[in-house]
């Protein structure tokens with residue numbers, strides 16, 4: 001099968017592929033569920049290729065906060081083609097290193113998280129800034145329904161009838177499930193979440209950190225066995241992240257359970273824990289979830305295809321934001337290359353993008369061990385090993401904080 005981007009097959013950059021009518025795919029409609037990183041990127045490129053694009057987003061408005069996420073590797077070229085790269089650079093957090101501190105706040109070891117300028121182009125930005133820029137681009141040519149979700153999907157030979165929770169029903173040629181870790185489209189078209197999700201025995205909670213930041217280029221991280229507390233300067237909007245190990249049964253719909261888990265796990269902890277817990281308890285803008293691996297054996301079912309975290313992720317670790325951008329472009333290139341055969345397009349997309357994410361998922365395990373050692377001796381060994389490395393060669397990985 002010929003897939004764009006594979007050896008000898010050209011990438012479709014921005015326009016329509018074979019089969020387009022005057023540069024446009026006439027009368028083809030797609031519904032994208034989720035106005036996140038993957039969904040907005042896909043919407044932009046599909047509308048540009050002439051598809052009639054509708055996006056349905058569950059949230060009523062933009063979220064007030066957002067974890068810093070990365071745009072790196074293949075996602076950089078795509079951001080450039082979309083014309084958002086200079087503004088992403090302006091919005092960059094400027095963080096360059098991760099400093100492991102002890103209970104007195106004294107540095108014990110350091111990792112470089114970002115290469116110096118010009119070697120590797122990449123930025124770390126607040127997720128909201130990235131989503132805001134993608135939204136600006138996507139809404140140029142797409143229709144957005146907010147505060148709504150897909151309630152039911154009915155397929156027939158010629159298309160999919162979609163019932164929404166609030167809006168009138170509609171009919172679409174294709175449906176893209178880009179609605180994240182707890183995807184509703186995946187549940188409706190593929191099966192219950194438990195079939196595809198595997199908790200990794202870790203949890204993450206984030207909340208704003210109203211503290212003065214001495215060094216806006218350094219993330220500070222304090223470990224106790226099985227837990228970490230991070231302060232991310234986040235370009236002037238600092239955030240705490242609680243990342244910890246545990247085997248608790250957890251229901252992501254139960255916000256209060258998350259609050260209690262952080263409080264019981266971190267009670268009596270050192271460094272800034274007491275202050276961070278006070279913020280955690282008082283805030284109405286917390287994020288909490290289990291760190292989860294999503295693995296869907298096949299990303300397409302008929303006219304429905306999954307994208308971004310909905311299809312595959314190790315939430316928190318695994319470079320999900322850049323993968324979401326790259327996956328969206330891979331999918332839209334595949335649809336342009338197979339304009340009359342969505343099944344072939346979906347197969348190309350899945351084949352190409354699975355190869356892209358495989359190595360990223362492997363490095364996620366290393367990152368989790370490095371950031372949250374299980375034992376006190378593990379913390380000491382980690383710091384000793386890092387201190388023995390020359391600074392230039394230190395492992396590059398970064399946790400994020402602030403509410404997601």
Ligand SMILES: Cc1cc2nc3c(=O)[nH]c(=O)nc-3n(C[C@H](O)[C@H](O)[C@H](O)COP(=O)(O)OP(=O)(O)OC[C@H]3O[C@@H](n4cnc5c(N)ncnc54)[C@H](O)[C@@H]3O)c2cc1C
Nearest residue numbers: 034036037038058070149179180184308309319320321400
């Ligand atoms: C705390 C935290 C820190 C992270 N740090 C990093 C990092 O440093 N680097 C990195 O690369 N990645 C990071 N990630 C991962 C990254 O944020 C995700 O991989 C990325 O956002 C995935 O993009 P997406 O578009 O698939 O999903 P999302 O960005 O989650 O977007 C999904 C969208 O769908 C909407 N939605 C959900 N359900 C429905 C529904 N039923 N109907 C309609 N809309 C719905 C949501 O409101 C949201 O707008 C982090 C994740 C977390 C949780």
